[in-house]
Amino acid sequence: MTDLLNNPAVQAGVVPFVVGTLIGAPLARTRYLAVAVLAGLAALLALTIGFSMEPFTSVKKLLVITLVAALLSLGWETAQRSLSPRAVGVFSLAVALAGVWMIQRVLVQQEARQAWVMGGATAAYLLVLMAGSLATTARDSLHAPLVGVALGWGSGALAVLGASGLLGQIGIALGTACAAVVLVQMVRGRVAPGAGTWGLPAAAGAGLVGVLACVTAELSWQFLLPLLLVPIAPALFPASSRPLWLVAIGKGVAALVPAALAVAWAYLSGGTVSPS
Amino acid sequence: MNLVSKTLLASLLPLSAWAAPTTYMLDPTHTIPYFAVNHLGMSTVQGHFERTSGNVTLDVAAKTGAIELKVPTATISTGDGKRSDGTRSRDDHLRSADFFNVAEFPEMVFKSTKFNFKGDKPETIEGTLTLLGVSKQVKLAVVGFNCGANPMSKQQMCGADLAGTIKRSDYGMKYGVPAIGDDIKLTIAVEAYKQ
Numbered sequence: 001m002t003d004l005l006n007n008p009a010v011q012a013g014v015v016p017f018v019v020g021t022l023i024g025a026p027l028a029r030t031r032y033l034a035v036a037v038l039a040g041l042a043a044l045l046a047l048t049i050g051f052s053m054e055p056f057t058s059v060k061k062l063l064v065i066t067l068v069a070a071l072l073s074l075g076w077e078t079a080q081r082s083l084s085p086r087a088v089g090v091f092s093l094a095v096a097l098a099g100v101w102m103i104q105r106v107l108v109q110q111e112a113r114q115a116w117v118m119g120g121a122t123a124a125y126l127l128v129l130m131a132g133s134l135a136t137t138a139r140d141s142l143h144a145p146l147v148g149v150a151l152g153w154g155s156g157a158l159a160v161l162g163a164s165g166l167l168g169q170i171g172i173a174l175g176t177a178c179a180a181v182v183l184v185q186m187v188r189g190r191v192a193p194g195a196g197t198w199g200l201p202a203a204a205g206a207g208l209v210g211v212l213a214c215v216t217a218e219l220s221w222q223f224l225l226p227l228l229l230v231p232i233a234p235a236l237f238p239a240s241s242r243p244l245w246l247v248a249i250g251k252g253v254a255a256l257v258p259a260a261l262a263v264a265w266a267y268l269s270g271g272t273v274s275p276s
Numbered sequence: 277m278n279l280v281s282k283t284l285l286a287s288l289l290p291l292s293a294w295a296a297p298t299t300y301m302l303d304p305t306h307t308i309p310y311f312a313v314n315h316l317g318m319s320t321v322q323g324h325f326e327r328t329s330g331n332v333t334l335d336v337a338a339k340t341g342a343i344e345l346k347v348p349t350a351t352i353s354t355g356d357g358k359r360s361d362g363t364r365s366r367d368d369h370l371r372s373a374d375f376f377n378v379a380e381f382p383e384m385v386f387k388s389t390k391f392n393f394k395g396d397k398p399e400t401i402e403g404t405l406t407l408l409g410v411s412k413q414v415k416l417a418v419v420g421f422n423c424g425a426n427p428m429s430k431q432q433m434c435g436a437d438l439a440g441t442i443k444r445s446d447y448g449m450k451y452g453v454p455a456i457g458d459d460i461k462l463t464i465a466v467e468a469y470k471q
Contacts, residue, residue: 006454006455048450048451049450049451050450052448054410054448055408055409055410055447055448056409057373057377057380057408057409057448058373058377058380059373105380106379106380109379109382161364162364162372163364163365163368163369163371163372164369164372164373164374165369165374165451165452166372166373166374166451167372167373167374212373215379216372216373216377216379216380217368217372217373218364218368218372270361270363
Protein backbone atom coordinates (compact mmCIF):
# COMPACT_ATOMS: atom_id res chain seq x y z
CA MET A 1 0.00 0.00 0.00
CA THR A 2 2.86 2.35 0.87
CA ASP A 3 4.52 1.65 -2.48
CA LEU A 4 1.25 2.42 -4.23
CA LEU A 5 0.81 5.71 -2.40
CA ASN A 6 4.41 6.65 -3.24
CA ASN A 7 3.68 6.34 -6.94
CA PRO A 8 3.53 9.86 -8.45
CA ALA A 9 0.68 8.92 -10.79
CA VAL A 10 -1.39 7.61 -7.89
CA GLN A 11 -0.57 10.69 -5.80
CA ALA A 12 -1.59 13.14 -8.53
CA GLY A 13 -4.27 11.17 -10.33
CA VAL A 14 -6.02 8.40 -8.45
CA VAL A 15 -6.09 9.84 -4.93
CA PRO A 16 -7.30 13.38 -5.84
CA PHE A 17 -9.98 11.80 -8.04
CA VAL A 18 -11.20 9.50 -5.30
CA VAL A 19 -11.12 12.24 -2.66
CA GLY A 20 -12.74 14.76 -5.02
CA THR A 21 -15.53 12.30 -5.77
CA LEU A 22 -16.14 11.38 -2.13
CA ILE A 23 -16.25 15.05 -1.08
CA GLY A 24 -18.01 16.27 -4.22
CA ALA A 25 -20.86 13.75 -4.19
CA PRO A 26 -22.63 15.09 -1.08
CA LEU A 27 -21.87 18.68 -2.18
CA ALA A 28 -23.30 18.26 -5.69
CA ARG A 29 -26.58 19.89 -4.66
CA THR A 30 -24.80 22.84 -3.05
CA ARG A 31 -22.76 25.82 -4.14
CA TYR A 32 -19.65 24.54 -2.39
CA LEU A 33 -17.99 22.26 -4.91
CA ALA A 34 -14.77 24.27 -4.51
CA VAL A 35 -14.29 22.21 -1.36
CA ALA A 36 -13.94 19.06 -3.46
CA VAL A 37 -11.27 20.68 -5.63
CA LEU A 38 -9.41 21.85 -2.55
CA ALA A 39 -9.71 18.42 -0.95
CA GLY A 40 -8.16 16.77 -3.99
CA LEU A 41 -5.21 19.15 -3.86
CA ALA A 42 -4.86 18.63 -0.10
CA ALA A 43 -4.71 14.88 -0.64
CA LEU A 44 -1.78 15.33 -3.02
CA LEU A 45 0.05 17.53 -0.54
CA ALA A 46 -0.53 15.04 2.27
CA LEU A 47 1.21 12.35 0.20
CA THR A 48 4.06 14.50 -1.09
CA ILE A 49 5.50 17.66 0.43
CA GLY A 50 3.14 18.08 3.37
CA PHE A 51 1.61 21.27 4.70
CA SER A 52 4.58 22.99 6.26
CA MET A 53 5.02 26.54 5.01
CA GLU A 54 8.74 26.56 5.76
CA PRO A 55 10.59 27.44 3.65
CA PHE A 56 8.04 29.84 2.17
CA THR A 57 9.01 29.25 -1.42
CA SER A 58 7.13 30.18 -4.58
CA VAL A 59 5.45 26.75 -4.55
CA LYS A 60 4.12 27.39 -1.05
CA LYS A 61 2.88 30.79 -2.21
CA LEU A 62 1.12 29.07 -5.10
CA LEU A 63 -0.68 26.83 -2.62
CA VAL A 64 -1.63 29.78 -0.42
CA ILE A 65 -3.03 31.72 -3.38
CA THR A 66 -5.04 28.66 -4.47
CA LEU A 67 -6.40 28.27 -0.94
CA VAL A 68 -7.37 31.94 -0.76
CA ALA A 69 -9.05 31.65 -4.16
CA ALA A 70 -11.07 28.70 -2.86
CA LEU A 71 -12.08 30.60 0.26
CA LEU A 72 -13.09 33.59 -1.86
CA SER A 73 -15.19 31.30 -3.99
CA LEU A 74 -16.87 29.79 -0.94
CA GLY A 75 -17.56 33.23 0.46
CA TRP A 76 -18.98 34.46 -2.84
CA GLU A 77 -21.19 31.43 -3.24
CA THR A 78 -22.40 31.72 0.37
CA ALA A 79 -23.42 35.29 -0.39
CA GLN A 80 -25.23 33.89 -3.45
CA ARG A 81 -24.06 36.74 -5.61
CA SER A 82 -23.78 36.46 -9.35
CA LEU A 83 -20.43 37.03 -11.00
CA SER A 84 -20.64 40.50 -12.52
CA PRO A 85 -18.09 41.77 -15.08
CA ARG A 86 -16.66 44.01 -12.38
CA ALA A 87 -16.21 41.04 -10.05
CA VAL A 88 -14.53 39.09 -12.87
CA GLY A 89 -12.15 41.99 -13.37
CA VAL A 90 -11.35 42.31 -9.68
CA PHE A 91 -10.76 38.58 -9.16
CA SER A 92 -8.62 38.38 -12.29
CA LEU A 93 -6.51 41.36 -11.30
CA ALA A 94 -6.09 39.93 -7.80
CA VAL A 95 -4.78 36.62 -9.15
CA ALA A 96 -2.49 38.45 -11.58
CA LEU A 97 -0.94 40.52 -8.78
CA ALA A 98 -0.73 37.46 -6.55
CA GLY A 99 1.21 35.74 -9.31
CA VAL A 100 3.76 38.55 -9.34
CA TRP A 101 4.04 38.25 -5.55
CA MET A 102 4.58 34.51 -5.98
CA ILE A 103 7.71 35.05 -8.08
CA GLN A 104 8.93 38.10 -6.18
CA ARG A 105 12.07 36.40 -4.87
CA VAL A 106 13.08 35.57 -8.44
CA LEU A 107 12.25 39.06 -9.72
CA VAL A 108 14.47 40.85 -7.21
CA GLN A 109 17.46 38.86 -8.46
CA GLN A 110 16.97 39.97 -12.05
CA GLU A 111 18.18 43.11 -13.73
CA ALA A 112 15.46 45.77 -13.74
CA ARG A 113 14.45 45.37 -17.39
CA GLN A 114 14.31 41.58 -17.15
CA ALA A 115 12.29 41.80 -13.92
CA TRP A 116 9.74 44.11 -15.52
CA VAL A 117 9.40 41.82 -18.53
CA MET A 118 9.04 38.71 -16.38
CA GLY A 119 6.62 40.33 -13.96
CA GLY A 120 4.60 41.95 -16.73
CA ALA A 121 4.31 38.72 -18.70
CA THR A 122 3.23 36.87 -15.56
CA ALA A 123 0.55 39.42 -14.74
CA ALA A 124 -0.71 39.62 -18.33
CA TYR A 125 -0.95 35.86 -18.74
CA LEU A 126 -2.80 35.36 -15.45
CA LEU A 127 -5.11 38.34 -16.07
CA VAL A 128 -6.22 37.04 -19.46
CA LEU A 129 -6.48 33.43 -18.28
CA MET A 130 -8.54 34.28 -15.18
CA ALA A 131 -10.78 36.77 -16.96
CA GLY A 132 -11.50 34.24 -19.69
CA SER A 133 -12.10 31.44 -17.20
CA LEU A 134 -14.43 33.41 -14.94
CA ALA A 135 -16.32 35.21 -17.69
CA THR A 136 -17.11 31.99 -19.55
CA THR A 137 -17.92 29.89 -16.49
CA ALA A 138 -20.13 32.37 -14.67
CA ARG A 139 -23.50 30.77 -13.90
CA ASP A 140 -22.37 27.49 -15.48
CA SER A 141 -21.33 24.96 -12.90
CA LEU A 142 -20.47 22.43 -15.59
CA HIS A 143 -18.30 24.70 -17.69
CA ALA A 144 -16.21 25.75 -14.67
CA PRO A 145 -14.81 22.30 -13.77
CA LEU A 146 -14.34 21.40 -17.44
CA VAL A 147 -12.11 24.43 -17.83
CA GLY A 148 -10.39 23.39 -14.59
CA VAL A 149 -9.72 19.90 -15.95
CA ALA A 150 -8.16 21.16 -19.16
CA LEU A 151 -6.11 23.90 -17.49
CA GLY A 152 -4.97 21.61 -14.69
CA TRP A 153 -3.97 18.72 -16.90
CA GLY A 154 -2.48 21.01 -19.54
CA SER A 155 -0.41 23.04 -17.06
CA GLY A 156 0.60 19.91 -15.20
CA ALA A 157 1.80 18.13 -18.34
CA LEU A 158 3.68 21.24 -19.46
CA ALA A 159 5.36 21.48 -16.05
CA VAL A 160 6.54 17.87 -16.34
CA LEU A 161 7.94 18.63 -19.77
CA GLY A 162 9.64 21.61 -18.18
CA ALA A 163 11.42 19.30 -15.72
CA SER A 164 9.32 19.87 -12.61
CA GLY A 165 7.54 16.79 -11.31
CA LEU A 166 6.07 18.56 -8.29
CA LEU A 167 4.46 21.36 -10.29
CA GLY A 168 3.23 18.71 -12.70
CA GLN A 169 1.60 16.81 -9.87
CA ILE A 170 -0.08 19.96 -8.51
CA GLY A 171 -1.54 20.82 -11.92
CA ILE A 172 -2.68 17.28 -12.60
CA ALA A 173 -4.22 16.94 -9.13
CA LEU A 174 -6.22 20.15 -9.65
CA GLY A 175 -7.42 18.92 -13.01
CA THR A 176 -8.30 15.49 -11.68
CA ALA A 177 -10.22 16.91 -8.73
CA CYS A 178 -12.20 19.01 -11.21
CA ALA A 179 -12.84 15.85 -13.24
CA ALA A 180 -14.34 14.31 -10.11
CA VAL A 181 -16.63 17.32 -9.79
CA VAL A 182 -17.73 16.88 -13.41
CA LEU A 183 -18.40 13.21 -12.74
CA VAL A 184 -20.65 13.80 -9.73
CA GLN A 185 -22.74 16.20 -11.80
CA MET A 186 -22.93 13.74 -14.70
CA VAL A 187 -24.04 10.94 -12.37
CA ARG A 188 -26.61 13.21 -10.75
CA GLY A 189 -27.78 14.29 -14.19
CA ARG A 190 -28.06 17.87 -13.01
CA VAL A 191 -25.74 20.84 -12.89
CA ALA A 192 -24.83 22.09 -9.41
CA PRO A 193 -26.22 25.46 -8.39
CA GLY A 194 -24.00 28.46 -7.98
CA ALA A 195 -22.28 31.33 -9.70
CA GLY A 196 -19.54 29.09 -11.04
CA THR A 197 -16.87 30.84 -8.98
CA TRP A 198 -15.57 27.58 -7.69
CA GLY A 199 -13.73 27.26 -10.97
CA LEU A 200 -11.59 30.08 -9.53
CA PRO A 201 -9.19 27.97 -7.43
CA ALA A 202 -8.57 25.46 -10.21
CA ALA A 203 -7.99 28.09 -12.87
CA ALA A 204 -5.82 30.18 -10.54
CA GLY A 205 -3.81 27.19 -9.37
CA ALA A 206 -3.30 25.88 -12.89
CA GLY A 207 -2.32 29.31 -14.18
CA LEU A 208 0.24 29.69 -11.39
CA VAL A 209 1.63 26.22 -12.11
CA GLY A 210 2.29 27.26 -15.69
CA VAL A 211 4.01 30.47 -14.61
CA LEU A 212 6.23 28.71 -12.10
CA ALA A 213 7.17 26.03 -14.61
CA CYS A 214 8.56 28.82 -16.78
CA VAL A 215 10.24 30.79 -13.98
CA THR A 216 11.76 28.00 -11.88
CA ALA A 217 11.96 25.12 -14.36
CA GLU A 218 12.78 24.83 -18.04
CA LEU A 219 9.42 25.49 -19.72
CA SER A 220 9.43 28.18 -22.40
CA TRP A 221 6.73 30.84 -22.14
CA GLN A 222 5.25 30.37 -25.57
CA PHE A 223 3.89 26.92 -24.69
CA LEU A 224 1.44 28.51 -22.23
CA LEU A 225 -0.26 30.59 -24.90
CA PRO A 226 -2.62 27.89 -26.26
CA LEU A 227 -4.00 27.47 -22.72
CA LEU A 228 -5.57 30.92 -23.06
CA LEU A 229 -8.02 29.32 -25.50
CA VAL A 230 -9.21 26.68 -23.01
CA PRO A 231 -11.93 28.82 -21.38
CA ILE A 232 -13.62 29.60 -24.70
CA ALA A 233 -13.15 26.21 -26.39
CA PRO A 234 -16.14 24.47 -24.69
CA ALA A 235 -18.45 26.98 -26.37
CA LEU A 236 -17.67 25.20 -29.64
CA PHE A 237 -19.83 22.31 -28.44
CA PRO A 238 -23.42 23.53 -28.37
CA ALA A 239 -25.38 22.31 -25.37
CA SER A 240 -28.94 22.62 -26.68
CA SER A 241 -31.14 19.86 -25.27
CA ARG A 242 -28.58 17.09 -25.17
CA PRO A 243 -28.21 14.90 -22.07
CA LEU A 244 -25.91 16.32 -19.45
CA TRP A 245 -23.35 13.50 -19.71
CA LEU A 246 -23.05 14.06 -23.48
CA VAL A 247 -22.69 17.81 -23.03
CA ALA A 248 -20.00 17.23 -20.38
CA ILE A 249 -18.03 14.89 -22.63
CA GLY A 250 -18.37 17.12 -25.68
CA LYS A 251 -17.42 20.31 -23.90
CA GLY A 252 -14.67 18.48 -22.04
CA VAL A 253 -13.08 17.24 -25.23
CA ALA A 254 -13.37 20.71 -26.74
CA ALA A 255 -11.64 22.23 -23.68
CA LEU A 256 -8.86 19.65 -23.86
CA VAL A 257 -8.02 20.41 -27.50
CA PRO A 258 -6.00 23.62 -26.89
CA ALA A 259 -4.38 22.01 -23.82
CA ALA A 260 -3.38 19.00 -25.90
CA LEU A 261 -2.01 21.29 -28.59
CA ALA A 262 0.12 23.12 -26.03
CA VAL A 263 1.50 19.86 -24.67
CA ALA A 264 2.17 18.43 -28.13
CA TRP A 265 3.94 21.62 -29.17
CA ALA A 266 6.16 21.51 -26.08
CA TYR A 267 6.86 17.80 -26.50
CA LEU A 268 7.78 18.09 -30.16
CA SER A 269 10.05 21.02 -29.32
CA GLY A 270 12.16 18.66 -27.24
CA GLY A 271 10.67 19.21 -23.82
CA THR A 272 10.59 15.73 -22.36
CA VAL A 273 12.03 14.54 -19.08
CA SER A 274 13.19 11.19 -17.88
CA PRO A 275 12.71 10.06 -14.28
CA SER A 276 15.36 11.28 -11.87
CA MET B 277 74.27 31.92 19.22
CA ASN B 278 75.61 28.35 19.60
CA LEU B 279 74.64 25.42 17.40
CA VAL B 280 72.11 24.02 19.87
CA SER B 281 70.30 27.32 20.10
CA LYS B 282 70.31 27.71 16.34
CA THR B 283 68.96 24.19 15.90
CA LEU B 284 66.26 24.79 18.49
CA LEU B 285 65.30 28.06 16.86
CA ALA B 286 65.19 26.46 13.40
CA SER B 287 62.95 23.66 14.66
CA LEU B 288 60.52 26.21 16.05
CA LEU B 289 60.25 28.14 12.78
CA PRO B 290 57.44 26.03 11.18
CA LEU B 291 55.42 26.34 14.36
CA SER B 292 55.64 30.10 14.14
CA ALA B 293 53.30 29.81 11.19
CA TRP B 294 50.65 28.63 13.62
CA ALA B 295 51.19 31.32 16.20
CA ALA B 296 48.54 33.71 14.87
CA PRO B 297 45.28 33.41 12.92
CA THR B 298 46.12 32.71 9.32
CA THR B 299 43.73 33.36 6.48
CA TYR B 300 43.54 31.01 3.54
CA MET B 301 41.64 31.65 0.32
CA LEU B 302 39.81 28.67 -1.09
CA ASP B 303 41.10 27.25 -4.36
CA PRO B 304 37.87 27.10 -6.39
CA THR B 305 39.14 24.40 -8.72
CA HIS B 306 40.05 22.08 -5.86
CA THR B 307 37.30 22.94 -3.39
CA ILE B 308 34.42 20.79 -4.49
CA PRO B 309 31.30 19.79 -2.52
CA TYR B 310 30.28 16.24 -3.37
CA PHE B 311 27.06 14.55 -2.35
CA ALA B 312 25.57 11.08 -2.54
CA VAL B 313 21.91 10.06 -2.27
CA ASN B 314 20.13 6.75 -2.48
CA HIS B 315 17.95 6.31 -5.56
CA LEU B 316 14.87 4.07 -5.33
CA GLY B 317 16.70 1.84 -2.87
CA MET B 318 18.70 0.55 -5.83
CA SER B 319 21.88 2.56 -6.16
CA THR B 320 23.58 5.74 -5.09
CA VAL B 321 23.46 8.82 -7.26
CA GLN B 322 26.58 10.89 -6.80
CA GLY B 323 27.03 14.48 -7.78
CA HIS B 324 28.88 17.66 -7.04
CA PHE B 325 28.76 21.42 -7.39
CA GLU B 326 31.22 22.78 -9.87
CA ARG B 327 32.05 26.11 -8.26
CA THR B 328 32.67 27.18 -4.71
CA SER B 329 34.12 30.30 -3.14
CA GLY B 330 35.04 31.29 0.38
CA ASN B 331 37.82 31.51 2.88
CA VAL B 332 39.29 29.75 5.89
CA THR B 333 40.95 31.15 8.97
CA LEU B 334 43.04 28.89 11.15
CA ASP B 335 44.80 29.53 14.46
CA VAL B 336 46.41 26.28 15.52
CA ALA B 337 47.97 27.74 18.64
CA ALA B 338 44.66 29.05 19.92
CA LYS B 339 42.87 26.01 18.46
CA THR B 340 40.27 28.11 16.67
CA GLY B 341 39.23 28.54 13.11
CA ALA B 342 36.53 29.70 10.78
CA ILE B 343 35.36 28.65 7.36
CA GLU B 344 32.75 30.03 5.03
CA LEU B 345 31.77 28.25 1.83
CA LYS B 346 29.44 29.72 -0.78
CA VAL B 347 28.11 27.34 -3.39
CA PRO B 348 26.12 28.42 -6.46
CA THR B 349 23.39 25.78 -6.58
CA ALA B 350 22.93 26.10 -10.35
CA THR B 351 26.35 24.45 -10.81
CA ILE B 352 25.00 21.09 -9.64
CA SER B 353 26.17 18.17 -11.77
CA THR B 354 25.25 14.50 -11.55
CA GLY B 355 26.55 13.34 -14.91
CA ASP B 356 23.22 13.93 -16.65
CA GLY B 357 23.43 17.50 -17.87
CA LYS B 358 22.57 18.77 -21.30
CA ARG B 359 21.17 16.21 -23.71
CA SER B 360 21.72 16.35 -27.43
CA ASP B 361 18.05 15.66 -28.19
CA GLY B 362 16.92 18.59 -26.03
CA THR B 363 15.07 16.50 -23.49
CA ARG B 364 15.17 17.60 -19.88
CA SER B 365 17.96 16.07 -17.83
CA ARG B 366 18.32 15.07 -14.20
CA ASP B 367 20.37 18.18 -13.55
CA ASP B 368 17.53 20.29 -15.01
CA HIS B 369 15.16 18.56 -12.61
CA LEU B 370 17.48 19.13 -9.65
CA ARG B 371 17.67 22.84 -10.45
CA SER B 372 13.87 23.14 -10.53
CA ALA B 373 11.53 24.00 -7.66
CA ASP B 374 11.31 20.29 -6.86
CA PHE B 375 14.80 20.28 -5.37
CA PHE B 376 17.32 23.13 -5.27
CA ASN B 377 15.03 25.82 -6.74
CA VAL B 378 18.02 27.71 -8.09
CA ALA B 379 15.90 30.52 -9.53
CA GLU B 380 14.81 31.52 -6.01
CA PHE B 381 17.81 30.36 -4.01
CA PRO B 382 20.90 30.69 -6.19
CA GLU B 383 23.33 30.01 -3.38
CA MET B 384 23.80 27.70 -0.41
CA VAL B 385 26.21 28.68 2.35
CA PHE B 386 28.08 26.85 5.08
CA LYS B 387 29.43 29.06 7.83
CA SER B 388 31.29 27.56 10.75
CA THR B 389 30.61 28.41 14.37
CA LYS B 390 33.21 26.25 16.06
CA PHE B 391 36.36 24.28 15.26
CA ASN B 392 37.12 21.31 17.49
CA PHE B 393 40.79 20.34 17.54
CA LYS B 394 42.55 17.08 18.35
CA GLY B 395 46.12 18.04 18.93
CA ASP B 396 47.22 20.47 16.26
CA LYS B 397 44.64 19.38 13.72
CA PRO B 398 40.95 20.22 13.49
CA GLU B 399 38.84 17.15 14.09
CA THR B 400 35.31 18.44 13.58
CA ILE B 401 33.72 21.67 12.45
CA GLU B 402 30.33 22.81 13.65
CA GLY B 403 28.43 25.36 11.68
CA THR B 404 25.28 26.49 9.93
CA LEU B 405 24.23 25.28 6.53
CA THR B 406 21.75 27.53 4.77
CA LEU B 407 19.86 25.82 1.96
CA LEU B 408 16.58 26.96 0.40
CA GLY B 409 16.60 29.84 2.87
CA VAL B 410 16.56 27.47 5.85
CA SER B 411 19.50 27.42 8.27
CA LYS B 412 20.32 24.32 10.32
CA GLN B 413 23.25 23.28 12.48
CA VAL B 414 25.51 20.63 11.00
CA LYS B 415 28.67 18.95 12.23
CA LEU B 416 31.34 17.95 9.73
CA ALA B 417 34.23 15.60 10.38
CA VAL B 418 37.61 16.82 9.16
CA VAL B 419 39.34 13.98 7.36
CA GLY B 420 42.94 13.94 6.22
CA PHE B 421 43.84 17.47 7.31
CA ASN B 422 47.26 18.44 6.05
CA CYS B 423 49.30 21.56 5.37
CA GLY B 424 52.41 22.13 3.34
CA ALA B 425 53.84 23.70 0.26
CA ASN B 426 52.32 23.12 -3.14
CA PRO B 427 55.01 21.08 -4.94
CA MET B 428 54.68 23.18 -8.09
CA SER B 429 53.96 26.72 -6.96
CA LYS B 430 55.64 26.33 -3.54
CA GLN B 431 52.77 28.32 -2.07
CA GLN B 432 51.71 27.34 1.44
CA MET B 433 48.40 25.56 1.47
CA CYS B 434 46.16 23.39 3.60
CA GLY B 435 43.58 20.83 2.66
CA ALA B 436 41.10 18.34 4.04
CA ASP B 437 37.84 16.57 3.31
CA LEU B 438 34.85 17.68 5.36
CA ALA B 439 32.34 14.88 5.77
CA GLY B 440 28.83 14.76 7.17
CA THR B 441 25.24 13.77 6.59
CA ILE B 442 22.13 15.94 6.41
CA LYS B 443 18.44 15.28 5.90
CA ARG B 444 17.23 17.28 2.94
CA SER B 445 13.70 17.36 4.30
CA ASP B 446 14.99 19.45 7.22
CA TYR B 447 15.52 22.19 4.65
CA GLY B 448 12.11 21.77 3.04
CA MET B 449 13.42 19.68 0.13
CA LYS B 450 10.81 16.96 0.45
CA TYR B 451 10.03 16.01 -3.13
CA GLY B 452 10.50 12.33 -3.86
CA VAL B 453 11.15 11.23 -0.27
CA PRO B 454 11.57 8.29 0.42
CA ALA B 455 12.01 7.01 -3.15
CA ILE B 456 14.87 9.47 -3.50
CA GLY B 457 16.69 9.32 -0.20
CA ASP B 458 16.27 11.87 2.53
CA ASP B 459 19.79 11.32 3.87
CA ILE B 460 22.44 13.16 1.89
CA LYS B 461 26.09 12.28 2.44
CA LEU B 462 28.30 15.29 2.02
CA THR B 463 32.01 15.26 1.31
CA ILE B 464 33.53 18.68 0.75
CA ALA B 465 37.07 18.57 -0.61
CA VAL B 466 38.78 21.75 0.52
CA GLU B 467 42.09 23.20 -0.57
CA ALA B 468 43.08 26.70 0.40
CA TYR B 469 46.15 28.87 -0.06
CA LYS B 470 47.68 31.01 2.58
CA GLN B 471 47.15 34.73 2.04
